Amino acid sequence: MTTPAPAAAVSDTAGFDPSQAWRRARSVALRPEPFGALAYHFGNRKLSFLKSKQLVRVVESLADHPSAVQTLVACDVPEAQHPAYVKALADLARSQMIERNPA
Amino acid sequence: MTAVLPSRPVAPPRPTGGRLVDQFEYGLDAPICLTWELTYACNLACVHCLSSSGRRDPRELTTAEAEGVIDELQRMQVFYVNIGGGEPTVRPDFWHLLDYAVDHNVGVKFSTNGVKLDKKHAARVAATDYVDVQISLDGATAEVNDRVRGAGSFATATRALENLAEAGMKDFKVSVVVTRENAGQLDEFKALTDRYGAQLRITRLRPSGRGADVWDQLHPTQAQQRDLYQWLLANGDGVLTGDSFFHLSAFGEALPGLNLCGAGRVVCLIDPVGDVYACPFAIHENFLAGNIRNEGGFQRVWQQSDLFQDLRSPQTGGACTKCAHFDACRGGCMAAKFFTGLPLDGPDPECVQGYGESALAARDDATVKPKSHLDHSHTGPVRGQPTLLGMPAIPAKICDESPLAGLQLG
Numbered sequence: 449m450t451t452p453a454p455a456a457a458v459s460d461t462a463g464f465d466p467s468q469a470w471r472r473a474r475s476v477a478l479r480p481e482p483f484g485a486l487a488y489h490f491g492n493r494k495l496s497f498l499k500s501k502q503l504v505r506v507v508e509s510l511a512d513h514p515s516a517v518q519t520l521v522a523c524d525v526p527e528a529q530h531p532a533y534v535k536a537l538a539d540l541a542r543s544q545m546i547e548r549n550p551a
Numbered sequence: 552m553t554a555v556l557p558s559r560p561v562a563p564p565r566p567t568g569g570r571l572v573d574q575f576e577y578g579l580d581a582p583i584c585l586t587w588e589l590t591y592a593c594n595l596a597c598v599h600c601l602s603s604s605g606r607r608d609p610r611e612l613t614t615a616e617a618e619g620v621i622d623e624l625q626r627m628q629v630f631y632v633n634i635g636g637g638e639p640t641v642r643p644d645f646w647h648l649l650d651y652a653v654d655h656n657v658g659v660k661f662s663t664n665g666v667k668l669d670k671k672h673a674a675r676v677a678a679t680d681y682v683d684v685q686i687s688l689d690g691a692t693a694e695v696n697d698r699v700r701g702a703g704s705f706a707t708a709t710r711a712l713e714n715l716a717e718a719g720m721k722d723f724k725v726s727v728v729v730t731r732e733n734a735g736q737l738d739e740f741k742a743l744t745d746r747y748g749a750q751l752r753i754t755r756l757r758p759s760g761r762g763a764d765v766w767d768q769l770h771p772t773q774a775q776q777r778d779l780y781q782w783l784l785a786n787g788d789g790v791l792t793g794d795s796f797f798h799l800s801a802f803g804e805a806l807p808g809l810n811l812c813g814a815g816r817v818v819c820l821i822d823p824v825g826d827v828y829a830c831p832f833a834i835h836e837n838f839l840a841g842n843i844r845n846e847g848g849f850q851r852v853w854q855q856s857d858l859f860q861d862l863r864s865p866q867t868g869g870a871c872t873k874c875a876h877f878d879a880c881r882g883g884c885m886a887a888k889f890f891t892g893l894p895l896d897g898p899d900p901e902c903v904q905g906y907g908e909s910a911l912a913a914r915d916d917a918t919v920k921p922k923s924h925l926d927h928s929h930t931g932p933v934r935g936q937p938t939l940l941g942m943p944a945i946p947a948k949i950c951d952e953s954p955l956a957g958l959q960l961g
Contacts, residue, residue, distance in 0.1 A: 477656075479581065479628040482565055483574040486583065488630040490681070493658060495583065495630075497571055 464538035469549040470519075471511035476545050478504065487545045496545050503536055511549055572811050578863035581627040581853065583817045586831040587620070589645065590637040590823050591927035594666050597689075597700045598937045599728065599769060601832055602822070603760040604637040605929035611823040614644045616844070620821065621648070623849050624657050631658035631681075635831075637823065637927075640667035646675070653681045662687060662726060664704060665711025673714035676723075685724035685752060686711050691739035695732050699769070702935035716747040724752045724791065731768070734775040737782050741790070752791035755798075758890040758900075759832040761928065763920065765939065766891070776903055777802065798883035798899045801876035812885050815840065815862035819853065827852045829862060832886035835923045869896025876904060883907075892920040 472478065475491040484498040487507075498504050506523050513519040520533055540546045565577040592607035593600070612620070624632065632652070639645055640663050652659050660683040668676070668684070676684055686708050690696030693705035715723050725744045727733065733740075737753070744751040758766035771779065780799040783792065787807050794808035809817075814830035821827055825843040828834055840859050841852035853859065866872060871882040883899025891900045892914055898906035 477628060477630065479630075481579050482577070483567075483571075486579070488628075490630070490656070490658070493631065493681075493683075499571065499574075500568065 461534055461538035464516075464534070464541045466516040466534050466537065468516070469510075469514050469551070470516050470537070470541070470546050471549040472507050473544055473547040478507065480504070487540070489544060492544065494543055494545075496540065496543055498540075499536075503533070506533060506537070507540065507546060510546060511551075572809060573865075575809065575811055575813065575817050576863065576865045578816045578859065581629050581850075582819055583813075584631060584633060585624070585629055585819060585821065586633045586635060587821045588635050588637060588823050588831070589617070589639040589648070590642050592641050593636060593638040593664075594641065595638065595664055595701050595704055596929050596933040596936050597704075597761070598765045598939045599689075599699060599730070599756060599760075599762040600928075601757060601759040601762055602637065602834055603923065603926045603928050605933075606927045607637075608824055608927060612825055614647065616825070617644070617648050618651055620825075620843060620849065621652050621655050621657055623843075624652075625655040627850055627853075629657065631660065634659055634661040636662075638664055638666060640672075646672070649679075649682060653679060659683070660685060660724070663711070664700070665708045668711035668714055670714050670718070673711070673718040673720065677715065677718035677720035683723060684715065684720070685726040686715075686749075687726050687728075688740075688743075689728050689730065690733050691736040691743055695736065697935075697937070698732065698939045699730065699765075699937050701933070701937045704935065712747045712749065716749070721748060723747075723749050725749050726752045726754065728756050729753050729771060729779060730756055731771050731775065734771045734779060737779070737786075741786065750791060751789075752793065754793050755795040755884070755887075757832040757884065757886050759886055760834065760923065763890050763922070768939075770901060773903070773905070773908075776901060780806075780903070795884075798880045798901060799903060801880040801903045803879075805879055810879065811881055812883075814838070814885055815859040819859075821849065827856075829858065830886060832884070833889070834925055835889070835921060837889070837921070838886075866896060869894070870906075871896065871898055874898075874904065874906070889921060892918040 473489065476487055476489050478485045478487050484500050485504045487496040487498060498507060502525065506519055506525065509523055510516060510519050513522055516537055520530055525533055537546060566573060588602060590607055590611055591602065591604045593604040596605055639661055649659055658681040662685050665686050676682055688696055688708045689699050690705065696705040727740055741751050756762060756766065756770050776799060780802045783796060783806055784804060792808060796806060797810040800806050800810050814833060818830055819827055820831040821843060822834065827840045827843060827849065829838040829840065840856035843849045843852065866882055871877050883902060885895055887900050888895055888897065891911065893900055893910050898910050900907040900911055
């Protein structure tokens with residue numbers, strides 16, 4: 449029997465490794481909106497919102513880069529904002545809007 | 552069209568970043584979710600029908616026009632629609648339009664009283680991803696339900712639920728309008744829903760359509776609203792609400808979901824003749840933004856109509872903006888105020904701080920409650936008609952009543 453980890457030990461970005469390759473999930477469509485985009489998952493019918501256009505560019509470029517971190521660099525995301533972007537990407541991974549890119 | 556909206560200063564430009572709810576006040580390029588009523592025809596005559604349905608309108612969209620709407624929704628990336636009516640399944644092309652939508656990446660959730668959900672159709676719905684269904688039920692018992700929805704309607708709905716469960720359908724919805732008569736049955740509704748492996752959805756009674764005629768009698772009391780709020784805080788995660796109870800957030804803690812009037816901003820209604828209204832509860836000329844049959848179709852109405860442009864700015868004036876709870880309830884439901892004759896920048900008639908009751912009491916004899924220009928209600932008696940209004944019930948089937956009933960022998 450395993451002991452559940454204390455809640456405090458579970459980080460916001462658990463399950464998301466920014467050094468790996470990611471992509472927008474194949475069953476997800478992004479609809480551009482003035483504030484960013486609306487993401488819709490055709491499989492689980494869940495909606496998410498990308499709250500900035502910069503984040504939309506990052507999600508759409510994930511597949512072109514060997515890691516999420518390199519995507520952030522390529523999209524000119526200032527380094528000081530990387531933690532916030534990694535957290536946003538971790539949220540999207542948890543809701544299956546982005547997935548590991550096996551290629 | 553007369554100006555219905557409180558005068559607002561020129562809208563400030565859309566802010567960058569910040570809360571999503573603030574972004575939504577400025578509108579979206581396409582609705583998040585759209586209600587599309589396919590027909591005004593209905594086999595029932597529910598006393599609180601928001602669209603005063605009953606008889607089909609001869610101008611209803613043809614199959615080809617309805618397919619055109621779906622094509623346009625696909626182009627605009629409206630990922631799913633809520634289809635309703637009337638009773639949408641009585642349209643002969645209903646099942647075809649369902650397939651057509653799914654084939655064009657437009658998911659569907661349709662609302663029905665269950666009349667056509669026999670085993671065959673239930674199996675068909677269960678076999679299709681992207682199709683969800685909600686069965687309307689306004690009482691956890693036949694006694695409470697049938698008084699407002701009509702004799703036999705509880706049996707019809709629960710038979711449909713059985714058929715869906717038996718077909719292996721998961722997470723379909725049981726949709727309940729909360730009234731004074733069923734507000735005490737929330738736990739029973741939850742138990743009933745769980746029994747079928749379905750999900751409970753509860754929404755707010757609006758004084759729209761025939762709902763205006765029974766609102767005084769059926770809308771929950773203040774005490775019931777408080778109980779409902781507590782119940783939602785305790786059970787909210789497992790229960791859907793269509794975010795329709797956001798006016799209750801003024802009790803204190805915000806309820807889960809979008810606490811905002813989405814009319815013309817993130818939602819709207821396409822009615823059976825192609826008219827586009829700001830929301831499903833606002834079928835009135837003052838909230839009519841255009842028709843999809845006109846040049847530019849739905850997209851032009853959504854993106855360019857004067858009415859929707861007007862709706863897409865935050866409310867900055869009026870009595871409510873000075874209230875400490877304004878950020879929680881945002882002044883409540885536009886349709887509820889409008890159809891009870893209250894000003895749109897004042898309190899919701901069910902304002903939980905009590906301002907609605909005083910506003911209702913302050914209406915004078917000169918207050919005219921606006922009436923919709925449309926009424927498709929049945930004109931004659933309907934089988935199994937509701938008894939709430941004290942009308943005699945007509946047996947659902949003529950042989951439900953013994954031909955010898957009342958006959959005195961000897």
